[in-house]
Amino acid sequence: MKKLWMTVLFILFLIGCNSNDNTESDSSESNDTDDSESTEKVEIEVMMFEGGFGSEWVKESAEAYMELHDNVEVKVVASPDIHTQLQTKFLSKDVPDLVNPGPSFDIQGVINEGMIEPLDDALAESAYESEETWLDTFEQGQFNLKKNGVTYGIPTIFSPGYIWWYDQKLFDDNGWNLPQTQADLYALKDEAAKQNIPLFAVPGMHPGYYFYGMYMPLVERIGGNDAILDAFNLKEGAWESEAFLAAAEESQKMLNEGLFLDGTFGLSHTEAQTLFFQRKALFVMAGSWLEGEMQDVIPEDFELRAWNQPAVEGGDGEQLAPISTGWGGAWYVPSDGKNKEAAIEFLKYLSSEKEVEKMVASKGLASVVKNTDDAIESEALKSALEVLQNAGGSYAPTAINDSYPELIGNIINVYQSLMLGEITPEEFVSQAEQFATQIREDDNVEKVTFE
Amino acid sequence: MKGTSEKLSIFIFLLPAAVLYLLFVIYPSIQALLMSLYNWRGLGTKTWIGLDNYKRMIEDEIFMQTLKVTFKYIFFQVPLVLILSISIAITISHFLKTKWLNIYRSITFFPYILPGVAIAMLWSTIFNPVNGMLNGLLDVIGLDFLMTEWLGRTETAFGSVVFVNLWAMTGFYSILILAAILNIPQDILEAAEIDGATNFKKSVYITIPLLKDIMQVVIIFTLINTLKIFEMPQLLTSGGPNRSTQPISLYIYEQAFTNFNFGYASAIGVIFLVLTLMASMLTLKITRRGD
Numbered sequence: 216m217k218k219l220w221m222t223v224l225f226i227l228f229l230i231g232c233n234s235n236d237n238t239e240s241d242s243s244e245s246n247d248t249d250d251s252e253s254t255e256k257v258e259i260e261v262m263m264f265e266g267g268f269g270s271e272w273v274k275e276s277a278e279a280y281m282e283l284h285d286n287v288e289v290k291v292v293a294s295p296d297i298h299t300q301l302q303t304k305f306l307s308k309d310v311p312d313l314v315n316p317g318p319s320f321d322i323q324g325v326i327n328e329g330m331i332e333p334l335d336d337a338l339a340e341s342a343y344e345s346e347e348t349w350l351d352t353f354e355q356g357q358f359n360l361k362k363n364g365v366t367y368g369i370p371t372i373f374s375p376g377y378i379w380w381y382d383q384k385l386f387d388d389n390g391w392n393l394p395q396t397q398a399d400l401y402a403l404k405d406e407a408a409k410q411n412i413p414l415f416a417v418p419g420m421h422p423g424y425y426f427y428g429m430y431m432p433l434v435e436r437i438g439g440n441d442a443i444l445d446a447f448n449l450k451e452g453a454w455e456s457e458a459f460l461a462a463a464e465e466s467q468k469m470l471n472e473g474l475f476l477d478g479t480f481g482l483s484h485t486e487a488q489t490l491f492f493q494r495k496a497l498f499v500m501a502g503s504w505l506e507g508e509m510q511d512v513i514p515e516d517f518e519l520r521a522w523n524q525p526a527v528e529g530g531d532g533e534q535l536a537p538i539s540t541g542w543g544g545a546w547y548v549p550s551d552g553k554n555k556e557a558a559i560e561f562l563k564y565l566s567s568e569k570e571v572e573k574m575v576a577s578k579g580l581a582s583v584v585k586n587t588d589d590a591i592e593s594e595a596l597k598s599a600l601e602v603l604q605n606a607g608g609s610y611a612p613t614a615i616n617d618s619y620p621e622l623i624g625n626i627i628n629v630y631q632s633l634m635l636g637e638i639t640p641e642e643f644v645s646q647a648e649q650f651a652t653q654i655r656e657d658d659n660v661e662k663v664t665f666e
Numbered sequence: 667m668k669g670t671s672e673k674l675s676i677f678i679f680l681l682p683a684a685v686l687y688l689l690f691v692i693y694p695s696i697q698a699l700l701m702s703l704y705n706w707r708g709l710g711t712k713t714w715i716g717l718d719n720y721k722r723m724i725e726d727e728i729f730m731q732t733l734k735v736t737f738k739y740i741f742f743q744v745p746l747v748l749i750l751s752i753s754i755a756i757t758i759s760h761f762l763k764t765k766w767l768n769i770y771r772s773i774t775f776f777p778y779i780l781p782g783v784a785i786a787m788l789w790s791t792i793f794n795p796v797n798g799m800l801n802g803l804l805d806v807i808g809l810d811f812l813m814t815e816w817l818g819r820t821e822t823a824f825g826s827v828v829f830v831n832l833w834a835m836t837g838f839y840s841i842l843i844l845a846a847i848l849n850i851p852q853d854i855l856e857a858a859e860i861d862g863a864t865n866f867k868k869s870v871y872i873t874i875p876l877l878k879d880i881m882q883v884v885i886i887f888t889l890i891n892t893l894k895i896f897e898m899p900q901l902l903t904s905g906g907p908n909r910s911t912q913p914i915s916l917y918i919y920e921q922a923f924t925n926f927n928f929g930y931a932s933a934i935g936v937i938f939l940v941l942t943l944m945a946s947m948l949t950l951k952i953t954r955r956g957d
Contacts, residue, residue, distance in 0.1 A: 306709060319923065321926040330709070421904070478796040480795075480819070481816060490796060621927065628906065628909055
């Protein structure tokens with residue numbers, strides 16, 4: 216009998232403990248879940264490219280988000296080779312909930328296949344803890360990841376594309392002025408020659424740097440953005456138009472006038488950039504990742520600043536500032552994701568002003584989210600934003616790489632030959648037009664309209 | 667009964683390797699062949715285009731250029747590796763009875779144990795046109811007119827890549843050949859010595875003819891490795907300037923992973939496979955004829 220009572224008491228004790236647990240659990244869940252949030256455990260799988268901008272800022276935001284939402288677990292996988300993992304994930308339809316694919320993943324292809332969720336409805340909803348719509352929290356000029364009018368990507372980091380960088384201290388010490396026109400550039404070359412410093416250190420072995428950082432801006436200065444858009448839209452004859460030919464001639468003139476560092480065409484990008492930071496050249500062409508990428512070699516007294524490429528006298532261009540379209544650097548929600556809604560909520564949090572300000576302040580990255588400029592501490596980055604603000608507008612010279620990588624790869628290779636003096640400007644534009652014709656006539660290549 | 671059991675044993679022992687071979691060689695090759703008949707970006711819909719990728723290849727000047735570059739690598743690398751390896755091996759063999767043999771052998775073999783990336787970094791630094799050792803040396807000895815952008819100029823990039831490949835490969839083949847030399851019966855060499863043969867004559871008339879078998883092995887290995895060349899052009903020049911150092915393997919990679927033309931890349935891969943098979947069969951045939 217005693218044993219029976221003991222058993223009953225033990226069972227009652229267990230029931231009591233269990234009910235206490237439930238009460239605690241319920242109360243904690245009710246505290247943690249704001250408004251209509253579900254108590255169901257949600258796992259958000261994030262896969263992102265880890266390049267010059269790193270991934271810590273996302274991991275830190277994920278930690279903070281999980282602290283706010285007990286029922287959410289955000290798993291961030293970051294790698295420089297994330298494209299290889301993503302490809303197998305998309306092929307097996309076992310996709311992550313949120314992706315930042317980086318430059319080597321065929322994001323255009325997966326969008327064309329309907330594998331990426333359109334985000335216009337979500338953008339029309341309110342932003343994270345805000346009455347503003349999510350869309351209104353972004354700088355509209357740099358929010359252009361649309362295909363046929365539908366928004367697929369959410370950019371967060373602002374990248375000005377390939378712009379010119381210089382050392383303000385070197386210019387101040389020597390009393391040099393920044394070149395406003397090509398004529399000023401040649402005059403500056405004569406001045407700098409007195410100090411035995413050439414104008415440019417370019418990574419000759421990676422011609423994309425000076426194709427996007429010098430040639431395409433020259434085309435814009437000479438023929439305006441329309442000349443570039445015609446070429447990107449594969450209009451017949453556009454790649455051998457006057458603007459493209461004149462820009463090629465100017466490129467070769469710059470070469471012949473000795474504006475480039477001796478030996479620069481045998482350098483890699485880090486070698487060229489290192490020489491620039493050793494003040495062996497006045498300018499280098501790179502994106503806003505330059506400061507982060509080279510921080511170990513930047514001298515303490517080096518005042519890194521950005522500059523917009525000079526105007527060409529008599530040109531039809533507006534001296535626009537280059538921006539990167541950043542398809543590879545944006546965030547996407549795969550259509551087959553298991554937790555699309557939760558992923559969008561996390562993305563709203565990640566792109567909220569408060570989180571982005573933290574990212575801007577800690578990582579020295581500029582953002583496309585409004586009102587975050589003040590958090591920028593890097594003078595170099597501030598100067599890059601000033602280039603954009605001071606220019607009459609922007610254009611995206613690298614945009615073609617997202618749609619026609621083969622075409623632009625071939626043209627860049629031929630441009631390298633032009634800069635090595637192996638072909639004439641006429642031959643260069645003729646070959647470029649030939650490559651464009653191949654793509655225009657290839658029905659297997661999906662055509663894109665650039666506006 | 668014994669025969670059946672022996673066959674079963676052979677079958678059982680061959681099975682794991684055969685399964686792996688089917689899984690990782692035969693199956694991907696068949697998949698590549700099938701994929702070459704489609705227009706496919708690596709993801710999503712595949713569109714059947716029949717032999718269009720092969721037709722495109724015939725008209726593709728860049729493919730033809732990379733094919734030419736691949737044969738150029740074979741033309742220069744295979745004989746140079748053979749000549750250098752034999753020369754080095756014979757030279758070292760002359761130190762057979764000295765304490766220096768192992769030192770020379772180790773020095774010769776050393777580049778082979780270095781990872782490709784380390785070799786590429788080492789030589790990129792030496793070839794650096796602004797502050798690299800090679801241009802610095804040329805400047806010091808008064809040959810400054812030879813200073814150039816070794817990896818950045820079309821006229822020197824190819825030679826530079828071949829040179830680095832030779833530096834990396836020769837050691838291994840030299841040691842192979844040296845092992846063969848050490849197996850040559852000493853009495854033959856001693857007899858020649860008594861007859862008054864010089865070192866040079868012994869090498870030409872005795873050593874080299876007796877190295878025929880190992881030379882065939884070296885030729886087959888070098889030929890196939892050169893046909894598959896990828897690492898050094900990718901690391902040193904990325905195939906540039908303007909594709910002057912880009913072999914077929916790099917072009918396949920570019921088409922698949924940069925241009926997202928997986929169908930076309932597969933078609934080039936199929937042709938590449940055929941070329942490799944032809945090269946292997948040709949060398950095997952030559953070897954057997956000798957036997």
